[in-house]
Amino acid sequence: MTKTRPFLKSILFTLLFILIGLPFIPLILSSVSFGWQWPNILPESFSFRAWEYVLLGSSGTWQAVSVSLLIAFIVTAVNILLAVPAANALVRYPLRGKWLLEAMLFAPIVIPPFVAVMGIHLTFLRLGLTETVFGVVLAHLSPTLPYMVRAVMISYNTLSIDWEDQARMLGAGSLSRFRHVVLPHLLPGIAAGASLSILISLSQYLITFIIGSGQVVTLPILLFPFISGGDPAIASAYSLLFAGIAILTLIGMDAALKKYYQNKKAGAENG
Amino acid sequence: MSSLRIINIEKQYQQTQRKSDPAFSLQPVGLTINEGEFFSLLGPSGCGKTTLLKLVAGLLQADNGEIWVGDANITAVPPEDRRFAMVFQQSLLFPHMTVEDNVAFGLKMQKVGKKQRLADAREMLEHVGLKGFGLRFPDELSGGQQQRVALARALVANPQVLLMDEPFSALDPSLREEMRELLSRIQKQFRVTVLFVTHDREEAFQLSDRIGVMSEGTLLQVGKARDLYERPESRKVASFLGLKNSVEGIVAAGRFISADRSFDFPVEETIERGPCHLILRPEVVQLKILKEDPLEDSIQLSGVIQQLRFNYGFYTGTIQVGIYLLDCSFTSQQAEGLVVGQEIDVLVNKKDLWFVA
Numbered sequence: 200m201t202k203t204r205p206f207l208k209s210i211l212f213t214l215l216f217i218l219i220g221l222p223f224i225p226l227i228l229s230s231v232s233f234g235w236q237w238p239n240i241l242p243e244s245f246s247f248r249a250w251e252y253v254l255l256g257s258s259g260t261w262q263a264v265s266v267s268l269l270i271a272f273i274v275t276a277v278n279i280l281l282a283v284p285a286a287n288a289l290v291r292y293p294l295r296g297k298w299l300l301e302a303m304l305f306a307p308i309v310i311p312p313f314v315a316v317m318g319i320h321l322t323f324l325r326l327g328l329t330e331t332v333f334g335v336v337l338a339h340l341s342p343t344l345p346y347m348v349r350a351v352m353i354s355y356n357t358l359s360i361d362w363e364d365q366a367r368m369l370g371a372g373s374l375s376r377f378r379h380v381v382l383p384h385l386l387p388g389i390a391a392g393a394s395l396s397i398l399i400s401l402s403q404y405l406i407t408f409i410i411g412s413g414q415v416v417t418l419p420i421l422l423f424p425f426i427s428g429g430d431p432a433i434a435s436a437y438s439l440l441f442a443g444i445a446i447l448t449l450i451g452m453d454a455a456l457k458k459y460y461q462n463k464k465a466g467a468e469n470g
Numbered sequence: 471m472s473s474l475r476i477i478n479i480e481k482q483y484q485q486t487q488r489k490s491d492p493a494f495s496l497q498p499v500g501l502t503i504n505e506g507e508f509f510s511l512l513g514p515s516g517c518g519k520t521t522l523l524k525l526v527a528g529l530l531q532a533d534n535g536e537i538w539v540g541d542a543n544i545t546a547v548p549p550e551d552r553r554f555a556m557v558f559q560q561s562l563l564f565p566h567m568t569v570e571d572n573v574a575f576g577l578k579m580q581k582v583g584k585k586q587r588l589a590d591a592r593e594m595l596e597h598v599g600l601k602g603f604g605l606r607f608p609d610e611l612s613g614g615q616q617q618r619v620a621l622a623r624a625l626v627a628n629p630q631v632l633l634m635d636e637p638f639s640a641l642d643p644s645l646r647e648e649m650r651e652l653l654s655r656i657q658k659q660f661r662v663t664v665l666f667v668t669h670d671r672e673e674a675f676q677l678s679d680r681i682g683v684m685s686e687g688t689l690l691q692v693g694k695a696r697d698l699y700e701r702p703e704s705r706k707v708a709s710f711l712g713l714k715n716s717v718e719g720i721v722a723a724g725r726f727i728s729a730d731r732s733f734d735f736p737v738e739e740t741i742e743r744g745p746c747h748l749i750l751r752p753e754v755v756q757l758k759i760l761k762e763d764p765l766e767d768s769i770q771l772s773g774v775i776q777q778l779r780f781n782y783g784f785y786t787g788t789i790q791v792g793i794y795l796l797d798c799s800f801t802s803q804q805a806e807g808l809v810v811g812q813e814i815d816v817l818v819n820k821k822d823l824w825f826v827a
Contacts, residue, residue: 361562364529367549368556370579370627379575383566 223439230435249432253440259416260437264444267417270332270407271400271448274339278347278396279389281340286351291360304348307341315341316406323410330414338410339400346399347392354388390456394449401445418444472540474503474631474663479525479535496521497688498535503631503680506661508654510674513684514710519667520635522684526665527556527633539630550579555624556633559640561616563608569595569619570604576627594622597656614645621653625660632657634666638673650676671711675699683707700751705826708749715750715796721825732792735769737823746825752786754822755798758815768817771796775812778805789816 229235230249232242253260288294289301307315319338320329328334358381366380404419413420418441425434478498496518503509511519524530526537528549536545544552555576563572570591571578577587592604598618608616617637624632637653638646654677657664668674674681675695682692683706691703702708705716719728726737726748733748758770773791778800785805789796798816800808808814 361558361560362564364527364549365556365558365562366564366575367529368527368554368633369576369623370550370553371575372550372579375579380564383564 223442226435226438229431230433230439232432235431249430249436252433253436258421260418260421260440263416263418263421264440266332266415267401267419268444268448270336270339270415270417271397273336274343274400275347275393275396277336277340278344279393281344282347282351282392283385283389285348286355289348290352290355305345308345312342312406316409320409329410330412332415335407335411335415335417338406339403342403342406343396343399346395347389350388350392350395351385354385358384386456386459390452394452397448397452398445401441401448472630472663473505474526474665475536475538476501476503476522476526477536477538479522479532479537481521481525481530482533494518494521495687496525499689501682501689501692503663503665505663508657508664508666508677508679510666510668510678510681511684512668512671512674512681512710515669517684518687519669519684521687522689523556523633523635523665523667526631527554528552553627553629554631554633555627555629556635557617557620557624557637559636561608561613561620563616563619563623565608567607568604569600569606569608569611572608572619573604573623573626575623580627590626591622594626595619597625597659598622598652614641614649617641617649618652621656625656625662628660629662631663631665634664636668637666639668639670646673653677683710685710701824702749702826705747705749708826713749713751715752715755715794715798717748717750717794718745719748720745726823726825728792728794730792730794732794733771737825738820741825744827746827749824749826750796750798750818751822751824752797752799754818755789755796756817756819757800757804758817767820769820769823771816771818773814773816775808775810775814778808778810789814 228242231245231247233244233246233248235242252258285304289297289304294300316338319341323329323334323338328337362380362384363376366376371379401417402419403417404423407415407417407420408423411417411420418437422434422437422441425431425437476499478500479496480498481496483494494516499522501509511522513519521530525532528544528547532545536543538544539552563569564575567575570588573591573594574582574587577590582590588604592601595601595604598621600615600618600622603611603615603619608619611619617640620637638649641649650673656662657677666674666677678695680692681695681698683690683698685706691698691707693701698707699711699713702711702713708716717728717733719726719733721737721741721743724736724739725734726741726746727734728748755771771791773789773796775787776790776795777788779786780802781799783802785800785802787798787800787805787808789798
């Protein structure tokens with residue numbers, strides 16, 4: 200039994216590597232290749248042309264990265280502001296037809312975004328919100344909010360009203376209760392929802408393309424033409440950059456959360 | 471003097487969606503709890519005692535009635551401004567705060583400076599026997615310790631009234647005993663007014679100055695433990711206090727006659743005529759020593775021993791008299807001569823007879 204465990208572990212690990220790690224190898228090779236054609240297993244010649252174009256050239260990559268991140272963070276912040284009260288109401292209050300409200304909230308996950316975006320586009324055209332970052336932010340809310348609400352709802356489900364009652368009896372008003380009792384409990388849920396929200400916002404192509412009308416340039420907007428028939432080397436370089444940014448953002452958020460908890464603990468031990 | 475007065479507090483719950491369980495309602499309750507008094511609400515689960523406690527706390531809105539502390543009407547004051555404290559069944563310590571911060575929380579809400587409130591918190595932790603535990607987190611403490619912290623947290627801000635909702639029922643029996651002693655000592659030390667809810671009569675008897683017995687949303691009787699036990703006003707109160715010996719009968723023409731006529735003895739004129747129940751406490755049923763004549767002031771009953779059980783240093787015997795089964799207490803010495811199935815005579819002093827409607 201004890202011997203099969205490490206064996207099983209290594210098999211699983213290998214499988215994971217094949218599924219996740221392996222696709223990156225041709226991607227990396229492709230990004231530094233110069234004319235890589237069938238039936239060659241490895242590229243015939245290497246060059247950093249693609250990376251030069253992506254990182255240094257006048258491609259506007261860094262501009263796109265910052266617009267992507269800006270949109271993702273604003274979307275996430277708005278999501279948190281919307282999701283916390285929504286989750287509170289959905290979990291705590293006995294509403295008639297609650298299932299209908301939930302169905303509406305979670306519909307964007309089920310219904311293809313394209314359907315909704317066509318309608319949104321028309322409305323935004325009338326309101327003059329197309330081609331603006333603000334419009335894109337609004338449009339990104341619909342596919343991301345459901346995940347945030349879901350995550351925060353689960354946190355609320357495990358928070359018994361007794362905790363708040365206890366804080367009340369100790370003299371805490373509604374703001375203090377939220378700050379000292381509710382928020383610390385919700386934080387893991389908020390962090391989970393925020394990660395999803397950032398990732399989904401970063402990877403939106405269609406919505407950004409339609410609402411932004413090519414004027415709001417995010418990383419996927421830059422990436423897409425190269426994938427759909429342009430230059431595979433540049434497409435690979437962009438894909439790697441995109442993956443790198445997504446991973447860095449997640450790691451950064453995780454580190455911030457860990458640091459928050461460590462500070463709490465350290466502060467308590469020192470104080 | 472700041473006594474706590476509950477004036478005709480009333481609460482009606484809406485019918486739940488399942489038609490089978492009836493709507494619960496708390497009948498109007500009037501009660502005055504004196505400053506520094508330890509008052510317990512005793513009753514089976516679902517009798518409304520926790521509802522009453524939450525109404526006093528302000529966590530529930532009453533339909534009718536008022537709550538006063540001293541000469542201030544606090545009915546409309548939100549719970550956070552009442553300066554009450556509450557200890558729940560679970561300790562409900564905030565998991566992301568140290569024990570010290572938990573205890574100091576109430577003072578923090580009152581905007582007491584950090585140094586002062588931590589000093590007060592440490593002092594209170596010492597009172598509950600947890601000196602040096604201040605920097606730990608709640609999950610590093612045992613259940614009993616957590617409940618001590620909860621008690622310290624409730625007391626640190628010097629509340630007007632301490633409300634407790636079955637605070638020890640989640641602990642194991644030996645720990646419960648210890649916590650009762652601690653609570654009793656601290657309550658006397660700080661002279662805090664306590665409103666305590668429990669379904670455990672032993673707990674209520676041990677701790678309380680006065681007890682209110684509740685059942686099905688009604689406050690049945692209020693009194694000192696001994697008065698309740700020796701003079702219950704109704705059969706419900708008697709049975710909840712563990713007085714199971716209840717004999718149905720009728721008082722007429724100066725005699726009590728049970729329904730099956732196995733009890734038939736003269737009673738005093740002061741006892742109201744009509745159908746009633748005779749309540750016999752187990753310890754007033756005395757074994758008759760052979761050849762001794764029944765005394766003037768006693769009644770004699772004859773029965774068959776159905777069961778003998780050893781019970782913490784004494785025996786509980788079940789005797790069948792007529793169609794009734796009576797529990798009575800025997801000392802180990804008395805019980806030695808007895809066997810199941812034996813016919814015995816028992817005596818009850820007339821002053822220990824108690825009739826309820």
